[in-house]
Amino acid sequence: MSTTENNRKPNVETNATSSATSSATSSAASSAKANATSAANIKTEKFRKKSKLKQGGLKLLLADIIGLGSALIIFVIPFLFILVNSLKDRRGANKMSLAMPETFEWGNYLEVIKTNNYMVITAFKNSAMITVGAVVVLIITASMAGYIMQRRRDKVTTWANAIIMIGLMVPPAILPTIWVLQFLHIYKSMFSIIMLEVAINTPFTIMLYRGFMNTIPLELEESGFIDGCSKIRMFTNIVFPLLKPVTATVVILNAVTIFNDFVNPLYFFPGNKNATIQLTLYNFMGQFSSSYNMLFADVIIIVVPMLILFLIFNKRIVEGMVAGAVKG
Amino acid sequence: MDKKKYSLWFLAPSMIIFFVMFIVPTVSSFYFSLTVWNFDSIKFTGLDNFKMFFSESHLNIGIKNTLIYAVLTSGLKVILAFLLAIFLTSAIRTKTMIRSLVFFPNLVSTIAIGLTFKAMMHPTKGLINSALGLIGLPNIDWLGNTDLALYSIILTDVWKGLSIATVIYIAGIQSIDKTYYEAASIDGASGWHKLLHITLPLSRPSRNSVLILSFIGGIRTFDMIWAMTGGGPGFATDVLASIVYKQYAAGFYGLSTAGNVIMLILIALLAFPLQRYLYKREEA
Numbered sequence: 001m002s003t004t005e006n007n008r009k010p011n012v013e014t015n016a017t018s019s020a021t022s023s024a025t026s027s028a029a030s031s032a033k034a035n036a037t038s039a040a041n042i043k044t045e046k047f048r049k050k051s052k053l054k055q056g057g058l059k060l061l062l063a064d065i066i067g068l069g070s071a072l073i074i075f076v077i078p079f080l081f082i083l084v085n086s087l088k089d090r091r092g093a094n095k096m097s098l099a100m101p102e103t104f105e106w107g108n109y110l111e112v113i114k115t116n117n118y119m120v121i122t123a124f125k126n127s128a129m130i131t132v133g134a135v136v137v138l139i140i141t142a143s144m145a146g147y148i149m150q151r152r153r154d155k156v157t158t159w160a161n162a163i164i165m166i167g168l169m170v171p172p173a174i175l176p177t178i179w180v181l182q183f184l185h186i187y188k189s190m191f192s193i194i195m196l197e198v199a200i201n202t203p204f205t206i207m208l209y210r211g212f213m214n215t216i217p218l219e220l221e222e223s224g225f226i227d228g229c230s231k232i233r234m235f236t237n238i239v240f241p242l243l244k245p246v247t248a249t250v251v252i253l254n255a256v257t258i259f260n261d262f263v264n265p266l267y268f269f270p271g272n273k274n275a276t277i278q279l280t281l282y283n284f285m286g287q288f289s290s291s292y293n294m295l296f297a298d299v300i301i302i303v304v305p306m307l308i309l310f311l312i313f314n315k316r317i318v319e320g321m322v323a324g325a326v327k328g
Numbered sequence: 329m330d331k332k333k334y335s336l337w338f339l340a341p342s343m344i345i346f347f348v349m350f351i352v353p354t355v356s357s358f359y360f361s362l363t364v365w366n367f368d369s370i371k372f373t374g375l376d377n378f379k380m381f382f383s384e385s386h387l388n389i390g391i392k393n394t395l396i397y398a399v400l401t402s403g404l405k406v407i408l409a410f411l412l413a414i415f416l417t418s419a420i421r422t423k424t425m426i427r428s429l430v431f432f433p434n435l436v437s438t439i440a441i442g443l444t445f446k447a448m449m450h451p452t453k454g455l456i457n458s459a460l461g462l463i464g465l466p467n468i469d470w471l472g473n474t475d476l477a478l479y480s481i482i483l484t485d486v487w488k489g490l491s492i493a494t495v496i497y498i499a500g501i502q503s504i505d506k507t508y509y510e511a512a513s514i515d516g517a518s519g520w521h522k523l524l525h526i527t528l529p530l531s532r533p534s535r536n537s538v539l540i541l542s543f544i545g546g547i548r549t550f551d552m553i554w555a556m557t558g559g560g561p562g563f564a565t566d567v568l569a570s571i572v573y574k575q576y577a578a579g580f581y582g583l584s585t586a587g588n589v590i591m592l593i594l595i596a597l598l599a600f601p602l603q604r605y606l607y608k609r610e611e612a
Contacts, residue, residue: 060419060420060421063415063418063420064420064421064422067415067416067420067422067423067426068422068425068426071425071426071429071430072429074487075429075430075432075433076429077455078441078444078445078448079432079444081444081447081448081455082444085447094453095453096447096448096450096453096454096455097453097455097458098455137345140341141341141342141345142342144338144339144341144342145338145339145341145342145343147334147338148334148335148336148338148339149339151333151334152334152336156336156339157339160339160343163346163351164346166351166354167346167350169544169595169599169600170354170592170595171548171569171588171591171592171595172350172353172354173353173354173356173357173585173588173589173592174572174573174576174584174585174588175357175360175576175581175584175585175588176352176353176354176356176357176360176585176588177349177353178367179353179356179360179367180348180349180352180353180356182367184348195345195348195349196349198345198349199345199346199348199349199350200349200350202342202345202346202350203346206342221333225333231333231334231335234333235338256435259437260435260436260437260438262437262438262439262550262551262554263550263551263569266573267573267576278437278439278440281437281439281440281443282439282554282555285443285555292447295443296447299440299443299444302436302437302440303436303440306435306436306437307432307435309435310428310431310432310435314428317431317435318427318431318495321434321492321495322495322496322499
């Protein structure tokens with residue numbers, strides 16, 4: 001499972017192109033042998049190669065066009081559909097067509113934001129607090145745990161690892177969780193939803209950190225200990241800075257997951273004051289059932305932060321998701 | 329020596345949070361599933377909740393639908409993503425662009441995508457039916473037809489999940505040693521043969537990841553169902569997770585917890601052995 005991880009590192013793009021050209025070069029190599037034996041063959045070989053290339057070029061162009069075309073239709077039109085309809089008036093949007101709006105109703109966005117006493121703003125604030133809070137706690141706790149679980153191999157860490165792995169597969173039990181939260185008197189609090197998001201994302205995050213610790217040589221720590229470094233300073237000053245690349249992955253993956261989370265806030269953070277950004281959409285589904293322009297404007301408001309994130313960190317996100325998934 | 333250098337205290341914060349917020353509820357769910365309870369009182373009823381779950385048609389349809397959902401979404405993703413990954417690792421020049429387009433849905437929340445497709449699947453005005461109308465096909469009631477609704481949701485789920493599956497495959501295919509292809513070319517293997525005898529078997533680790541990830545995701549699915557149909561029409565698209573929510577909202581806490589436990593058992597009985605089996609074959 002983890003084997004692909006390391007092999008992948010050397011430049012991904014060049015690998016792809018070399019696989020395509022490799023067949024061409026090897027056939028060239030075999031044809032070179034033939035050329036040596038009879039000079040007469042040279043011309044025909046060359047000719048054949050040329051025509052082959054031309055044919056390949058045409059095929060490629062066709063593949064490019066078809067590929068890009070269908071990707072645009074299948075993966076872009078839904079977003080375009082939402083965007084144009086979010087800018088129409090109520091009647092126009094309810095036709096649900098892909099036509100451009102007759103007049104651009106930018107006011108829709110303002111109206112959505114104002115709805116229910118600026119619910120969207122509250123929700124954005126809540127979502128941001130939950131996301132930032134949970135990610136920060138996750139980075140601190142999971143990096144420490146991953147560090148120890150990789151470096152120290154004994155009964156305790158083996159057990160800890162086994163328990164953590166359960167969390168990768170099993171969904172959280174809803175009502176017993178509420179029961180625990182009520183017992184602790186923290187139900188419906190910002191603190192409880194942050195801790196829940198931390199708990200739910202802990203297994204995956206520890207796994208990422210533990211996997212990355214594998215690649216960090218022990219020598220640094222050994223010489224640090226000889227110089228009299230304390231256990232805590234060893235981690236904060238030497239190990240943690242080395243974990244930077246995987247910390248970036250952890251931040252992006254968890255931020256996307258937690259920001260997009262719908263189920264956990266629905267159960268564990270109920271109430272209008274506690275709305276999160278995904279829940280506004282759910283609330284508006286009833287309220288705006290006959291004005292799709294408003295509903296779609298809210299969808300766009302939700303999608304835009306992710307789009308910005310994607311445009312900036314495109315490569316990092318894709319790599320991080322693969323690393324996470326392949327490890328999982 | 330090691331024990332002195334690597335203090336177990338470092339494990340404590342993570343473990344405490346995980347234990348209190350996850351392990352305690354999970355373990356206690358087994359007990360709560362055997363009771364009729366709310367936050368004030370509790371009455372032990374044995375296996376009554378489970379008997380009810382299996383005998384009532386509006387409850388056991390959730391088990392059936394969950395299995396259909398998990399099997400079909402993971403199966404479709406494994407096949408389609410493989411084909412897409414082959415295409416996107418070929419020599420075409422627009423592949424970076426296509427990859428970005430395919431990948432983006434993965435970042436958008438399921439609830440937003442579910443809502444978008446619900447609008448596009450509108451029986452009379454929806455975009456999909458309009459497109460079908462252009463080539464002379466009749467309108468289809470994607471989400472209103474009890475026989476079809478679940479499959480419409482499954483297709484939407486595949487649309488969203490294809491991205492990550494494809495990216496995993498691409499990483500796997502690119503990590504295959506190029507010398508295999510070169511050796512095969514020298515022996516005169518055609519592109520088709522190389523695909524069948526090199527790419528297909530050697531991309532097995534990625535295939536296993538995709539399969540396990542989407543199977544577990546399928547058993548746990550909730551957002552997509554909730555955004556698109558809310559379990560309807562009738563109970564036609566109810567899955568375990570949506571039944572857990574409905575029973576919770578109706579105040580039947582015991583039944584709701586039993587739904588959670590059944591989900592856990594399904595994962596333990598199906599996903600866990602599946603993973604074991606796949607990785608054993610991978611090592612062999």
